[in-house]
Amino acid sequence: MIDSSEHEGMLPLEPWDGPAILLVDLDAFFASVEQLDHPGWRGKPVIVGGSADKHGVVSTASYEARVFGVRSAMPAATARKLCPQAIWAAGRFDRYKQVSNQVMSILNDETPLVQQVSIDEAFLDVTPTRTNREHPVAVARRIQQRVEQLGVTCSVGVGTSKTVAKIASDMDKPRGLTVVYPGTERMFLDPLPVRSMSGIGAAAEQRLKSHGVETLGQLVCEGTARLERLFGKNGRVMYMRACGLDDSPIQQHAPVKSVSNEVTFANDLRMREDIEAAICTQAAKVGRRLRGKSLRGSTIGLRLRYPDRSSRSVQRRLARPTDDELLFAPELCSMLDELWEPGIAVRLIGVSVSGFSEPEGEQGSLFDVKQVAPLEGDAKPRIQDESKRRGLLAATDLVKDRFGEGAVRFGHELRNDGNATGTAAKNPADYK
Incomplete structure (x- = not known):
């Protein structure tokens, strides 16, 4: 095993015989992009996440902030106490996506076998072949140099499997290069x-x-x-x-198992009308993503999180697959009774759709599901005529495609307007 002590390429590389997998992990990515775009922030603690006054959560902290103990997924209020001098950024998703796409373009230049697993991580298969004998470590070093030219940095793990490469990428950050040679996996693991x-x-x-x-x-x-x-x-x-024997391949086009969206509220919701409005808003976002991916799902899921950070989830199987939130949102609202009673405060609401091509009896979800209702409920869509529903959805999608997501909204979407924490997410579905 070698690490960043050989990063500059001064020492000869041992021969590589066998599979070679890289895991490229962008260092403190959201915060690094903010420091790239704000030169005055460089070298200073930067936190990207939701407001500390609105139940926000840290999405990414720069390494200068991590010195004070700030970590991803930490409550923003805790992070502010640990590092009161930090510079806070709410998150600019379009900009992060832009830089991520530039990085992924570099990776695809190196090999067609790339599996992006999040906005800031990707696996690559750079196994030497008869026609390309370049050493995997040389490829990793070149990737680091090319990424750094964009103004951000990455750490890379090199191994014979995805498991080894992933663990290796976490060993030396930032700008780290950790290599686990074939035959040394057990010594490393x-x-x-x-x-x-x-x-x-x-x-x-x-x-x-x-x-x-x-x-x-x-x-x-x-x-x-x-x-x-x-x-x-x-x-x-x-x-x-x-054992270091993971042989799972690079999946260039991994099948989508579920599409979901969730929101954390700055002020807890207690009224059913507010909760149902939020459910419909999340359902609209999921429905739009489904149509954008040409997917229709047969299983819908609802997740609630409460002020004590506990959460509960429920699923329901629909009679037929759909991408129509005007059809499945009323079903989600009817499922609320299984998770909520009047007076209970709600901190987070999540909606998912899955079951795109599942075998009979198998259900997949992003949620930790506690209950499953296999039958379609009695809730009826607000617009009974399917052709009218499809026409309305097509029209609103067209307007949003042309003028932006906020160009047209239903009344329920305004009810909780401004009550989100603004916490940035790393869900890869949000950036593809």
Whole structure:
């Protein structure tokens, strides 16, 4: 294994034999773009996120802010206490998308095998071939140099699998280059905590620790049979990844499993009329994305988060796939009774549509679903005539395409206008 000590290319590279996967991760991306566009902010702590006075959350913090303990997903109020001198930016999604597209263009110049996983991350397959014997590390170094010419920086992990490359990319930031040569995967992975591996969340970490498993090396020693007893089929996946044997390919056109949108409110919602208006607003955004992707889904989901940060979700299967929010928004409003009672405050509302091409009985969602109602509800669309609904949606889409998202809005979209926290997200669906 080598790291950024060889970043300048002064030492000879060991031969590379086998698959070569890169994970390119843009450093503190949103904050870096703000510092690029505001030269006076360079070298100073910058935080991109929602307002500390409106239940906002940190999306990205510059490395100067991270010195004070500021981290992504931290409540903005906490971040302000830790770093009161920070410069705050609400987020400029179009600008971030523009820079991201420039970076992705560089990556596609290097190889056609690129899988973008978020606005600031992508996997690349740069496996040497008979016709192209260039060393993967040389490719990684060139990418770093080209990205830096745009005014932002990236860290790169190089390995024989996506799992190894992803973990390696996190080892040395910013401007880091960590390389795990073929045959050294176990040496690299074994000492690392189990949480460093993708797919092991807080609950799985605690369960492993309760069985005395704290490192990836200890996880491998458990063996597949024991891990499968603890985690089902995911146990074998954990084992293979911890061994460095993940062989999942680069997916250039990964199928969309769900389309969702959620909003956190500066002031909690308590009135049913306000909550239903917010549900309809999120449904409209999801419906517009579905039509933009030529997708129709058969499963809708509603998620609520409460002031204590707990959340609940519910799904419902529709009679037929749709991309028509005027049809599924009333269904979502009828599902509210399963998650909410009068007087309960609501901090966040999320809406999802999934079930685009699922096998019978299988449902996928971005939400942590607690309940599933498999039958279509009795809620009726406000406009019964389907041709009139489709005509209205086509007309509003056309206006928004030409004049912007705020050019035309329904009355319910105005009810909670100005009550969002403004927290920036990294959902890749928002930037493609």
